Amino acid sequence: AQSVTQLGSHVSVSEGALVLLRCNYSSSVPPYLFWYVQYPNQGLQLLLKYTSAATLVKGINGFEAEFKKSETSFHLTKPSAHMSDAAEYFCAVSPPGGYQKVTFGTGTKLQVIP
Amino acid sequence: KAGVTQTPRYLIKTRGQQVTLSCSPISGHRSVSWYQQTPGQGLQFLFEYFSETQRNKGNFPGRFSGRQFSNSRSEMNVSTLELGDSALYLCASSLEGLDSTEAFFGQGTRLTVV
Numbered sequence: 001a002q003s004v005t006q007l008g009s010h011v012s013v014s015e016g017a018l019v020l021l022r023c024n025y026s027s028s029v030p031p032y033l034f035w036y037v038q039y040p041n042q043g044l045q046l047l048l049k050y051t052s053a054a055t056l057v058k059g060i061n062g063f064e065a066e067f068k069k070s071e072t073s074f075h076l077t078k079p080s081a082h083m084s085d086a087a088e089y090f091c092a093v094s095p096p097g098g099y100q101k102v103t104f105g106t107g108t109k110l111q112v113i114p
Numbered sequence: 115k116a117g118v119t120q121t122p123r124y125l126i127k128t129r130g131q132q133v134t135l136s137c138s139p140i141s142g143h144r145s146v147s148w149y150q151q152t153p154g155q156g157l158q159f160l161f162e163y164f165s166e167t168q169r170n171k172g173n174f175p176g177r178f179s180g181r182q183f184s185n186s187r188s189e190m191n192v193s194t195l196e197l198g199d200s201a202l203y204l205c206a207s208s209l210e211g212l213d214s215t216e217a218f219f220g221q222g223t224r225l226t227v228v
Contacts, residue, residue: 036219041221041222042221042222043118043204043206043218043219043220043221043222044157044204044206044219045219046216046217046218049216090156090157101159101162101170101172102147102159103159104149104156104157104159105156106156107156107157
């Protein structure tokens with residue numbers, strides 16, 4: 001069984017401040033982990049993914065995430081928030097390799113305050 | 115290249131009716147996954163098709179069904195609609211599967227059941 005827990009359904013940051021969105025996972029096998037972003041009335045866009053290579057993963061739009069096995073975490077960070085980062089972010093997990101069902105977290109809405 | 119196309123974008127149906135949603139994946143992609151997104155339940159996996167075969171299935175009642183055609187286009191059908199079926203239905207296409215390669219999501223079909 002696999003699951004992800006996103007801490008905080010809403011996060012507010014000031015423009016230029018650090019963005020930190022938290023995700024903890026549970027998986028019986030070494031997982032693949034993903035972060036997706038969803039803008040209003042849009043589908044999901046992949047930001048980055050961890051597939052057991054480097055533990056620090058860099059994605060698009062300046063985001064990165066670090067896989068920490070000891071903490072079962074995969075938090076998403078960005079050094080400086082932009083207004084355009086306001087969206088909903090989803091963490092997701094799947095068993096590794098092949099074709100497997102991906103399980104999504106409940107999402108975190110990021111508000112960027114000017 | 116063209117993205118994932120979902121039609122229609124918006125749909126209003128009456129309880130008891132049935133509905134068919136369509137998803138055209140990116141050219142060359144053989145995997146199509148379907149998700150239901152609601153404010154209360156988040157993103158829930160419906161099923162995944164690969165080369166016309168259902169490979170994975172979520173925990174939805176039999177009223178939810180799908181199929182994939184030889185050109186990889188996929189349809190999902192919901193029969194005997196209930197108010198709780200109101201949701202944004204998202205499909206995602208990828209080469210091999212949602213976990214193994216980058217997946218691309220469509221903009222979704224927003225279904226309202228009245």
